Amino acid sequence: MSSGEPLSALCSPALVVDVDKVKRNAQRMMERCHQLGVQLRPHMKTHKTLECADIMTGGSRRCIVVSTMAEATFYADHGFDDILYAYSLPFDKVERCAALSERLDLFQVLLDHPDALERLRKRPLKGGRRWHADGVELTGVYAHCGNTYNCEGVEQIQAVAQETTSFTLQFMEKLKAVGISCRSSIGSTPSCSHPVPDMGKLSEVHPGNYVFYDVQQSVIGSCALEDVAVRVLTRVVGHCPHRNQLLIDCGWTGISLDGAGKLPSGYAMIEGHPDLKLLSMTQEHGRVEPISGPLDCSKYPIGSLLTLIPYHSCAAAAMHPVYHVHSEGRLMGKWTPTRGW
Amino acid sequence: MSSGEPLSALCSPALVVDVDKVKRNAQRMMERCHQLGVQLRPHMKTHKTLECADIMTGGSRRCIVVSTMAEATFYADHGFDDILYAYSLPFDKVERCAALSERLDLFQVLLDHPDALERLRKRPLKGGRRWHADGVELTGVYAHCGNTYNCEGVEQIQAVAQETTSFTLQFMEKLKAVGISCRSSIGSTPSCSHPVPDMGKLSEVHPGNYVFYDVQQSVIGSCALEDVAVRVLTRVVGHCPHRNQLLIDCGWTGISLDGAGKLPSGYAMIEGHPDLKLLSMTQEHGRVEPISGPLDCSKYPIGSLLTLIPYHSCAAAAMHPVYHVHSEGRLMGKWTPTRGW
Ligand SMILES: Cc1ncc(COP(=O)(O)O)c(C=O)c1O
Ligand SMILES: Cc1ncc(COP(=O)(O)O)c(C=O)c1O
Numbered sequence: 001m002s003s004g005e006p007l008s009a010l011c012s013p014a015l016v017v018d019v020d021k022v023k024r025n026a027q028r029m030m031e032r033c034h035q036l037g038v039q040l041r042p043h044m045k046t047h048k049t050l051e052c053a054d055i056m057t058g059g060s061r062r063c064i065v066v067s068t069m070a071e072a073t074f075y076a077d078h079g080f081d082d083i084l085y086a087y088s089l090p091f092d093k094v095e096r097c098a099a100l101s102e103r104l105d106l107f108q109v110l111l112d113h114p115d116a117l118e119r120l121r122k123r124p125l126k127g128g129r130r131w132h133a134d135g136v137e138l139t140g141v142y143a144h145c146g147n148t149y150n151c152e153g154v155e156q157i158q159a160v161a162q163e164t165t166s167f168t169l170q171f172m173e174k175l176k177a178v179g180i181s182c183r184s185s186i187g188s189t190p191s192c193s194h195p196v197p198d199m200g201k202l203s204e205v206h207p208g209n210y211v212f213y214d215v216q217q218s219v220i221g222s223c224a225l226e227d228v229a230v231r232v233l234t235r236v237v238g239h240c241p242h243r244n245q246l247l248i249d250c251g252w253t254g255i256s257l258d259g260a261g262k263l264p265s266g267y268a269m270i271e272g273h274p275d276l277k278l279l280s281m282t283q284e285h286g287r288v289e290p291i292s293g294p295l296d297c298s299k300y301p302i303g304s305l306l307t308l309i310p311y312h313s314c315a316a317a318a319m320h321p322v323y324h325v326h327s328e329g330r331l332m333g334k335w336t337p338t339r340g341w
Numbered sequence: 342m343s344s345g346e347p348l349s350a351l352c353s354p355a356l357v358v359d360v361d362k363v364k365r366n367a368q369r370m371m372e373r374c375h376q377l378g379v380q381l382r383p384h385m386k387t388h389k390t391l392e393c394a395d396i397m398t399g400g401s402r403r404c405i406v407v408s409t410m411a412e413a414t415f416y417a418d419h420g421f422d423d424i425l426y427a428y429s430l431p432f433d434k435v436e437r438c439a440a441l442s443e444r445l446d447l448f449q450v451l452l453d454h455p456d457a458l459e460r461l462r463k464r465p466l467k468g469g470r471r472w473h474a475d476g477v478e479l480t481g482v483y484a485h486c487g488n489t490y491n492c493e494g495v496e497q498i499q500a501v502a503q504e505t506t507s508f509t510l511q512f513m514e515k516l517k518a519v520g521i522s523c524r525s526s527i528g529s530t531p532s533c534s535h536p537v538p539d540m541g542k543l544s545e546v547h548p549g550n551y552v553f554y555d556v557q558q559s560v561i562g563s564c565a566l567e568d569v570a571v572r573v574l575t576r577v578v579g580h581c582p583h584r585n586q587l588l589i590d591c592g593w594t595g596i597s598l599d600g601a602g603k604l605p606s607g608y609a610m611i612e613g614h615p616d617l618k619l620l621s622m623t624q625e626h627g628r629v630e631p632i633s634g635p636l637d638c639s640k641y642p643i644g645s646l647l648t649l650i651p652y653h654s655c656a657a658a659a660m661h662p663v664y665h666v667h668s669e670g671r672l673m674g675k676w677t678p679t680r681g682w
Contacts, residue, residue: 010433011410011431011434011437011682012431045624087578088579090353090578092352092576093352116643235433237428239454249431252599253659257599257601257656260598283408283655283656283659284386284409302432302454302457303431303432315593318593318660319659322681339662340661341353
């Protein structure tokens with residue numbers, strides 16, 4: 001696949017990333033945070049690539065969140081620093097966390113249990129370094145506000161954002177009252193897409209999904225459908241008029257099983273075909289049927305392309321060993337994510 | 342991780358493969374086919390590794406089925422031959438199929454539509470070669486008998502196996518009557534685990550999942566639960582007594598979302614804990630609760646190991662960039678699958 005070719009030159013299924021939308025989503029989040037006066041610490045879990053991390057950090061390669069030690073190591077190996085591992089310290093990974101803490105300027109771990117503090121104390125860092133966490137060198141307080149995912153509309157999102165912010169700020173006051181001052185970080189994609197002014201009183205926010213967005217985020221109200229930067233390209237590979245169905249070459253290896261039962265259009269939205277539903281999938285096939293009424297197979301010749309907008313871009317991206325990046329439908333290159341733990 | 346270490350030395354989540362069970366499952370299938378007098382053509386889609394393919398082919402590296410061109414190329418690059426690409430010829434991959442057909446002794450493609458035949462005719466092979474498919478050089482007739490997946494118990498499985506076999510043999514007779522003689526291949530893991538004698542009249546069978554098996558296969562009746570050769574190791578990472586739940590470090594990136602709503606124990610079985618249920622998952626966390634009654638968190642200290650038996654081993658394996666192989670709980674090495682399309 002050479003650069004400049006149209007998306008239709010790709011074999012399917014393929015995850016395609018609209019780099020202009022990625023840049024726009026990233027830019028808007030940076031501006032929003034700048035206006036609020038809060039530091040943005042973007043989460044890498046949705047894409048797990050260097051290229052997208054560069055866009056999200058404005059090229060600084062500083063101040064990121066990761067969900068796995070595989071990501072932490074991958075980013076550290078490529079010159080990233082100030083990495084926050086947003087996972088309550090897993091006891092099997094203390095040694096790997098110690099190694100990164102000794103190697104990076106700043107590696108932050110989360111503690112949510114006194115036993116975890118004990119584990120850190122049992123593994124003192126070399127070179128006079130201290131663990132950056134809650135309780136050893138208490139760096140800050142971290143909350144996700146994942147309950148924004150139950151919201152519909154900006155009003156509900158902002159109510160949850162306000163509540164989480166208020167709780168966090170009250171907690172910071174209590175810490176201050178006993179002589180502890182440290183940083184505070186909250187945020188999900190919904191709350192950071194529609195922040196409340198009080199979030200400016202926090203030290204930082206840590207959304208991640210916003211760089212791609214997805215159908216779920218558009219249903220919640222975090223974004224418009226046109227902001228979604230990823231698609232899964234698929235082709236019609238069979239006609240099943242006896243079942244009123246099309247077969248496509250995207251199964252659960254191509255888009256994941258996330259979103260079951262959530263959308264009238266099934267496991268994804270089919271761009272430009274609001275009348276179609278991705279009903280079910282096997283490993284390498286999807287079954288598509290009309291939401292109602294009979295299917296006219298002749299409108300979907302074998303080999304023709306369909307474009308799926310993922311319900312959950314984190315889950316869809318996790319199925320792909322490579323993402324195909326384009327600008328206005330012209331291929332620009334590939335991004336390769338890290339995987340594993 | 343050095344060889345000989347116990348499974349508990351692994352960071353979690355981790356997909357672990359019991360190589361003795363893999364060999365036993367493979368051996369039994371080879372013997373069963375030998376007794377029936379039918380050629381075994383094992384499917385690679387469940388594991389996608391060289392090591393497991395060697396075990397399934399008894400080291401011959403001949404006569405396999407694949408589900409993607411990525412698999413086909415991977416196996417061809419490593420000396421495998423007589424590869425059947427069990428996917429109705431995708432029009433975007435004709436050139437890649439042609440390249441393998443020109444390079445291997447035998448590369449077989451499937452046709453299920455007259456348009457596909459046209460596509461092959463438009464791309465004649467070099468070096469005097471002919472396409473091996475239905476219709477160009479008609480090699481055989483292929484059926485999967487995926488409807489065995491709706492069965493429960495050997496009797497139902499064998500009824501479907503008999504029906505598919507009879508239909509296929511009748512069809513072969515019809516072909517013969519018009520002067521066409523070719524091979525026939527059917528089979529799923531359920532039907533090949535409990536074959537009917539008539540299957541001996543077919544040329545070959547092509548099951549795949551049997552090498553790992555899984556909870557789904559044990560529910561269908563293809564195997565006993567103790568035949569399942571794969572597990573996902575996970576650790577307790579949190580106690581949520583207010584929700585009567587444990588948090589584990591296996592989310593959908595570790596075991597997939599396959600099996601939703603199928604088992605009383607949720608998305609998997611938790612080995613040795615028939616009272617527990619894997620209720621739901623996020624990207625890197627699972628929520629475990631008792632099937633009924635209150636949870637005694639003190640029985641599951643933070644950091645303790647739990648072992649998940651996957652509902653669908655193909656789907657669980659697809660989430661892992663590497664499998665950890667052991668014999669009697671001692672680590673032997675790693676298998677690296679191919680991914681993509
Ligand atoms: C701990 C943690 N922090 C931050 C985020 C980023 O939030 P979002 O995915 O809404 O952007 C997540 C997402 O799951 C998370 O689990
Ligand atoms: C076309 C085809 N052939 C063979 C198989 C192997 O069957 P099983 O997974 O039951 O072993 C499959 C499985 O999905 C298949 O799709």
